[in-house]
Amino acid sequence: MRLVFVSQNGSSNEVEQDLEDILQRGGELYHPGFSIDCAIFGFHANQLKVLLLKVKNTGRWALPGGFMLKNEDVETAAARLLKARTGLEHVFLRQFYLFGDLARNDEAFNRQRLRKENIQASAEHWFLQRFLTLGYYALVDFAQAVPRPDYISEDCAWWDLHEVPALMLDHNRILDKALETLRLQLTYQPIGYNLLPEKFTMTELQCLYETILGRKLDRRNFLRRIQSYGILRRLDERRDGVAHKPPYLYRFDLPAYEQALRQGLNGAW
Amino acid sequence: MRLVFVSQNGSSNEVEQDLEDILQRGGELYHPGFSIDCAIFGFHANQLKVLLLKVKNTGRWALPGGFMLKNEDVETAAARLLKARTGLEHVFLRQFYLFGDLARNDEAFNRQRLRKENIQASAEHWFLQRFLTLGYYALVDFAQAVPRPDYISEDCAWWDLHEVPALMLDHNRILDKALETLRLQLTYQPIGYNLLPEKFTMTELQCLYETILGRKLDRRNFLRRIQSYGILRRLDERRDGVAHKPPYLYRFDLPAYEQALRQGLNGAW
């Protein structure tokens, strides 16, 4: 029951965690009253997915989240949590809202969780305090992500966005806001890199946009528009093994893509 | 040297604060390691202004800010701080970013501030801990706002955006990000209500847009575009006393304006 810092790949440190230990020592380790929750989006079988954890002793699913170490940047903490849950690094990860109303805390709920873990906790226990939570959303390559449950969860799985159940605490609201932000972002930022595999068809990209926007787009107009951004390169390769005319594969032109990320696409003013 | 809760207008409570008291008792009163900073924008003489405080014992100007009570919503805390600095309520006020890198803290700087106030503080003093700060921006009617210094400041004044000096800590960065957010927002939200007086000329509104965007717009095209939003009503009144053809006055059609705030204007997708 110790806190172990495990060095992985020789590249970055990950805090391997143990529930009882965390709950006992969290007060020393973490920035107080502050947590991070991540809406991690992936795309598979032409469906937008979100990674959820099944939290022990609650029967509820939740967004993966965690706490920030006292000497850790917020960004770094979010990246660490993302890596812990998916194994991925250097992906699109952005904060979108700080949830900070009093009503989001449910001390009774958390007290019950402690009880079920057989942990004694006074009223001043750090875990029972009020928490602000910072929402992050991440766009990751479904195929490369390896979901791993954490110390508070008994399961970790991708859920289709349309089938997400009632989540723990206010996590449905957090997820909704993440989606809303993503949708808004679509109007002034390119998207798709990190969500799609390296090579993909135009239809797959269109499908991604349609899923996020929640409506159908015209195929020819979509092609024209995307091409006008100048962030794609059509390869000579085609995807075959399909029972129809084989489509071209595309890849993102990374320098152009990153420039578009920085500069935005085409504001209304 | 007591903490006094002053009831104003019989409508809302304001925490009137005293520096020494705050520094002594902040640990009991406030959510730990968390602050709020506000970029309060106003518009006057066709210039975008921002409200700054001159912080005692530092010689620096800073964004008005403060702390959140333990049993207070984040939104409420921001509104309280805004009201304390400007006397205004029910204005546009929105969070835009949580600043949370380690580098933004400057313990030596804060320690010096305590020293100059002759306050004894151990290393664990709440004021010397690491703080996350949530940035809010507000759009207020310059004419109605009454700047009031707070307990940590010796002055409180509107600054022209182009003349803002080097601010305390990372406040320049916070202000820049507020402006960037405001600019982005302009592409999908109406703006001007709260920043302009009740009645205003089209040129004043255009000037506001130009100031925020940092570039000139065509007068006729601006008129057409703004009109197309359907959020303005032209009055029969004109502004007179000017040495040229007297311009019409406009006012916002509040229901339409608020609907546009909720629904957005015209997304690119």
Place this chain on the structure above:
DNA sequence: TCAAAAGTGTTTCATTTACACCCATGA
């Protein structure tokens, strides 16, 4: 040979841009 999705252009309509003259007022 059939089903299924891919590739491809044009026309129409809407939006955006550029641009210039006369007007009403106070000084």
Place this chain on the structure above:
DNA sequence: TCATGGGTGTAAATGAAACACTTTTGA
């Protein structure tokens, strides 16, 4: 009467939307 900014419209260019037929493949 002059200087100043206000009010107004049109033409051209650009961008968005609607729309259908032929092609290639695996089954």
